Amino acid sequence: MSFNRNLLNIIIVLCVCLSWDCNEGAQEREKREIDSHTIQLSSLFPSSSSCVLSSRASKTKSSLHVTHRHGTCSRLTSGKAKSPDHVEVLRLDQARVKSIHSKLSKKLTDRVRQSQSTDLPAKDGSTFGSGNYVVTVGIGTPKHDLSLIFDTGSDLTWTQCEPCVRSCYSQKEPIFNPSSSSSYYNVSCSSSACGSLSSATGNAGSCSASNCLYGIQYGDQSFSVGFLAKEKFTLTSSDVFDGLYFGCGENNQGLFTGVAGLLGLGRDKLSFPSQTATTYNKMFSYCLPSSASYTGHLTFGSAGISRSVKYTPISTITDGTSFYGLDIVGITVGGQKLAIPSTVFSTPGALIDSGTVISRLPPKAYAALRSAFKAKMSKYPSTSAVSILDTCFDLTGFKTVTIPKVAFSFSGGAVVELGSKGILYPFKVSQVCLAFAGNSDDNNAAIFGNVQQQTLEVVYDGAGGRVGFAPNGCS
CATH class of the missing domain: 2.40.70.10 (Acid Proteases)
Incomplete structure (x- = not known):
């Protein structure tokens, strides 16, 4: 009787341990899924399909x-x-x-009018x-x-x-x-x-x-x-x-x-x-x-704006110009916040621009982003740089690619997770690059460009002095 009880206890302990192990494994897999995008490689490239209207x-x-x-x-x-x-x-x-x-x-200096x-x-x-x-x-x-x-x-x-x-x-x-x-x-x-x-x-x-x-x-x-x-x-x-x-x-x-x-x-x-x-x-x-x-x-106007929009105040960095300023306070890659001192962003400031293609970051912020992104992409072979894009991968032979999610935090508590199309810039299958670049000078403003804005609903509230973001804006 004692032997059977001991055996039963061992079985219970084993089951509990296995259950914990399974749960830990499931949690790890779930965390990876939460912190990354897995996409079809073909989706990065233009298709010849007919036009789909919003x-x-x-x-x-x-x-x-x-x-x-x-x-x-x-x-x-x-x-x-x-x-x-x-x-x-x-x-x-x-x-x-x-x-x-x-x-x-130039905005802080007097211009000579010709x-x-x-x-x-x-x-x-x-x-x-x-x-x-x-x-x-x-x-x-x-x-x-x-x-x-x-x-x-x-x-x-x-x-x-x-x-x-x-x-x-x-x-x-x-x-x-x-x-x-x-x-x-x-x-x-x-x-x-x-x-x-x-x-x-x-x-x-x-x-x-x-x-x-x-x-x-x-x-x-x-x-x-x-x-x-x-x-x-x-x-x-x-x-x-x-x-x-x-x-x-x-x-x-x-x-x-x-x-x-x-x-x-x-x-x-x-x-x-x-x-x-x-x-x-x-x-x-x-x-x-x-x-x-x-x-x-x-x-134009407030019609149809998503209730899930998160707003950030328009910063003063761009006062006196056409631009809409932003205050970036942090960047997250694959669920991990990058160790970037706040002054790296606050000193030069930032803005959002519909006409800039690739987002620009202060040199220290870009270095941290690049390092974290490359670590999460270690299973994909690196390849040569193209123009301003220096972090590129050869995805030949892959049907799907798993990339870490990237999110920006702005003042006022707005956190903007980029869509999968806002992270990579594809030239060809053998050359797909991280769609960010670093500024050459610490004092140059960061720019949130249009590749990063794809599929987001971006709201400009000029009267309210704020800019907002929500996911799935084109549907």
């Missing part, structure tokens, strides 16, 4: 479809996605980042860049649908206009002709709006027969010069605005090929959100699509 943009009032400039869904590509030259994309991206850093460094030429404006403003997203907006009466790149780092909305006095670059849609619109009129050079061009474009307005001329030149030498005008803008059938200021460019050159112009979503009083503030209260949101065969949305 239901949010189709159903929500004041909402426009967002497409990538070179995507399957774009009006500019006739349903055939054009693969961009990735090295050129990154070269232009670096030019934009340098321009942003230059603009931020006399304005009607031929070419002073060299100021942000680089246009290359990783751009497009919406279609109606301009004029009758309305003329035009594809505009939207940019949170720019203020003045402008489009190419007939007649092209000097030159116009090639665009897909017919160039807007103001003489065919009954709602178009030029703005006087004595108007307050003309005086506002200095803050909106970096260049003072000038006069031509009492009409106000604007000029904006980007860091890559692209430019637009023309008349500051007022016109009717139609977003949707129910969202029509009379008399909005915009630039009617009669001399335009640069990297805008295909698109008609730019929709400025910055913080200046001439920006689109500021001009429509009585309707939308300076609030808009967007979701950038995860691939060329999907659309996202750009929505």
Whole structure:
């Protein structure tokens, strides 16, 4: 009897131990699943599938479809996605980042205003860049649908206009002709709006027969010069605005090929959100699509905004500029918070930008991110760097890839977990890179770029002085 009791006790102890071991193993597996993404390798690369429209943009009032400039869904590509030259994309991206850093460094010093030429404006403003997203907006009466790149780092909305006095670059849609619109009129050079061009474009307005001329030149030498005008803008059938200021460019050159112009979503009083503030209260949101065969949305006002949005205050680092500033307080990789001193982020500050492709981090923060990411990716062979991306992997022979989750913590308690498409930048199967880069200087601001924003709902509440994030924003 005693023997049987002892045997029973041993069996119970063994079962309990095995149970604990199993539970520990299950917990480890569960933790790995929670802290990582396992994705099909093929999902990182463009497919030739037909365009899938965002239901949010189709159903929500004041909402426009967002497409990538070179995507399957774009009006500019006739349903055939054009693969961009990735090295050129990154070269232009670096030019934009340098321009942003230059603009931020100048904001604390007095600028020397040069006399304005009607031929070419002073060299100021942000680089246009290359990783751009497009919406279609109606301009004029009758309305003329035009594809505009939207940019949170720019203020003045402008489009190419007939007649092209000097030159116009090639665009897909017919160039807007103001003489065919009954709602178009030029703005006087004595108007307050003309005086506002200095803050909106970096260049003072000038006069031509009492009409106000604007000029904006980007860091890559692209430019637009023309008349500051007022016109009717139609977003949707129910969202029509009379008399909005915009630039009617009669001399335009640069990297805008295909698109008609730019929709400025910055913080200046001439920006689109500021001009429509009585309707939308300076609030808009967007979701950038995860691939060329999907659309996202750009929505004005508070309609449809997710209840799960977490907000962070707009920081003062970008006051006096177009940009929306952020305060980054931490980064987590694979569930582990990186040991980065708070001053690494607080000293240079940070901003969010829809036109920068790859997020930039202070050198010490990037080094910590890279080290932690490589440790979690140790089973995948490393390969050579490409341009600004120095942490790359050869995924030849793999059907799936497991990558550590990456999350950013911002002031105010907002924690933003990146989608799987926001972590890697694929060139080819044998060269898939970590989609982050380090700044060259500790004093340069961090930039939260558009690869990292993909599939997130990003909310800009200008009146409330905050920016918000929520997952699954395109659905």
